[in-house]
Amino acid sequence: MTYAIIETGGKQIRVEPGRFYDIELLTAQADEKVTIDSVLLVHNDGEVTIGQPRVSGATVEGTVLRNFRDRKVLVYKMKPKKKTRKKRGHRQEVTRLFIDSITLNGTVFAAEAAANENPVVDEAPAQEAETVAE
16 A cells, blocks of 8 residues: 655645645646646655655646535624624635645656546356247
8 A cells, every 4th residue: 555645735744646635726727637746755655755854756636627616614602691793704715635646756656546437347248048949
């Protein structure tokens, strides 16, 4: 299992190839490729590479699926016995990012799920058994 810990939007996120994540808004448009260079840790089949603070030569490549606004978060402030109430809402701008691959020093770790996205199925024609009525 391959994963990386990246830093984007002031947050640290554990990402795996072949999955999508909702992160802080990026300036990229839909169907645009994005390369993230701030990789803090890379794990590949038991080998762990930890950066100080970032792993040199490590990148995470992804595709922007869409930009949208997240669900509303309500903020309600009230002071008891004073008849003071404030209700406000906030919707954060979010980018949905599909992780294509993790690269470490030129070695690309791609998703196994992405390779099996369109499996080839051999469909042999079904042979019909003829029944003979006696």
